[in-house]
Amino acid sequence: MPPRRDNDFIDADSESDISILGDDDLDTRGGKGKGKAKAGDKRKRDKGKAKAKDAQAYTWEANYTRSWETVQEDEAGSLRSSVEDWMARGRRRRLLAPASAIRRTIIRHLVLLLDLSASMMDRDMRPTRFDLTLQYAREFITEWFDQNPLGQIGVVGMRAGLGERIGDMTGNPQDVLRAIADRHKLEPVGEPSLQNAIEMARSSMNHLPTHSSREILIIFGSLTTCDPGNIHDTLDSCIKNKIRISVVALAAEMKICRDICDKTGGQFGVALNDGHFKDLLFELVPPPAQRALSRAAGAGATNPAADLMMMGFPTRLPDTSPPSLCVCHSEIKSEGFLCPRCLAKVCDVPTDCDICGLMIVSSPHLARSYHHLFPVKSYNAVMAIDHAVDSAKGCHGCSRPFPVAVAANTSEGLSPVGRYRCPECHRDFCSDCDVFIHDVVHCCPGCGK
Known part of the structure; x- marks a missing residue:
């Protein structure tokens, strides 16, 4: 019912949303249509506010809404201090690493298990878990082959309760990238099956020699697994075959995933956001340290x-x-490589000869594989310089002059004078060369170690 009007008086107890207007502003039809329109507008505004409030729950929104605040300028308006802090954190992680020699396997065989279930279409990671997983998987494969040129990778998918072989075990990174290039062939559907996928990966590594490592990396985004049998029997078989299984979960921690990683000696982690997801993946690029088998296979194993x-x-x-x-x-x-034993022609190296089974490698590949066994020692941060001796010297790597002062903060291994000295040859390097030598070159230009 429209509000009652007597001598320019509007009932204040009316439930209508129309405002108190003058005689000329009121609708001749009693204001009924205008009241409904204003009530509808109010409901739309409330609905829009509710949607905006719900959108704050997305993980990616927390990363991008105010991402500009993560980089702070110094007093001079430069971003150099933020970059130095980022390098210092990486340098600190390197300093905390064990300095003693660690036994590692340079010939690695890895099977990448991708969750292709319907849960990978969730949008808590932008644009979807599936698209982000494919993007990071391509970057991981490229970096993995760069750091492990003698290794091989195979790809297995989990969808519709089955394990699906996507790419065979190969040492050519282009073949592995080509296997996961077409996303339409990998469209997520159904439920995953950990047992079927692990059994398929295990069967593809039964013929591998004992001097090579057997690893399985699982990117798991579901909270359920549809297994035809007892998955603990599969876990016991993996322990017997000395297969190391690592899991990167995108949803939450599952007890079976934690047990698989703990009992096989792998790593387990739950991705908090897309950046943490990438960090968890790239932590598995270096070869894992070999552990005593007695922890997993009994007290008598060595x-x-x-x-x-x-x-x-x-x-x-x-x-x-x-x-x-x-x-x-x-x-x-026309181009290719000849096997030195049977003179068969192969396209790329490193690989195994399909005729005689000989492992064919090139000397640069073999040399690059050894930097994990003999890493460059961490450089010491120089806290003060002798102006009479070192003031005219520049960086031994890039020959650029050192800055007068970089930062007053000396925490996390940061040098206040921007110099980092090799403990063997006592040459000074700038922060950029320090990171480049340890992450890319893997050899000190001053002493060659």
């Missing part, structure tokens, strides 16, 4: 003795050589 293994250095064919058939793809090509 580490196997180090045995010599046979490798072959191939002969590279130029582009002008006569075309011939390769044994890996059965294609006619």
Whole structure:
């Protein structure tokens, strides 16, 4: 009912949302239509506020709404201090690493298990868990092969309660990237099955020699698993076959995932956001340290003795050589490599010869694999300099002059004068060269160690 009007008086107890207006502003139809319109507008505004409030629950929104506040300028308006702090945190992690020699496996075999269930379409990670997983998987594969050129990777998917082989075990990174390039073939559907996927990965690594590592990396986004049998029997088989399983969970921690990682010696982590997700993945790029097998396989087990293994250095064919058939793809090509034992032609190295089974590697690949066994020692932060001796010297790596003063904060291994000294050759390097030498070069330019 429209509000009662007597001599320019409007009932204040009316439930209508119309405002108190003058005679000329009132609708001739009693204000009924205008009251409904204003009530509808109010409901739309309340609904929009509710949606905006619910949107704050997304993880990615917390990362991007005020991301500019993570980088702070100094008094001069420069961002150098923020960059130095970021480098200092990486340098501190390197200093906390054990300085003693650690036994690692340079020939690695890894099976990447991707969760392709319907839960991967959730949007708590932008744009979806599925798209972000494929993006980080490509970056992980590229970095993994760069740091482990003698390793091999296979890809297995989990969807519709089955384990699906996506890519065979190969040492060519382009073949692995090509297997996960088409996202339409990997469209998530159904429920995952940990047992079926782990059994498929385990069966593909039964023939591997004992001197190589057997690893499984699971990217798991579901809170359930649809298994046909007892998954603990599969776990016991993995322990017996010395397979190390690591899990990166995108939803929450599951007890079975934690037990699988603890009993096989792998790592387990739950991604808090997209940045933490990437950090958890890239922590698995370096070869894991070998542990005493007695922790997982009984008190009587010991580490196997180090045995010599046979490798072959191939002969590279130029582009002008006569075309011939390769044994890996059965294609006619001019360029390639000849196996030193059976003279079979392969396209890329490192790989295993399909004819005689010899591991074919190149000397640069073999040299790059050893930097994990003999890492560059962490440089010491120089706290003060002798102006009479060191003031005219520049960085030994890039020859640039050192800054007069970088930061007053000396925490987290940061040098106040921007100098970092090698403990072997006592050469000074700037912060950029320090990070570049330890993360990319893996060899000190001053002493060659």
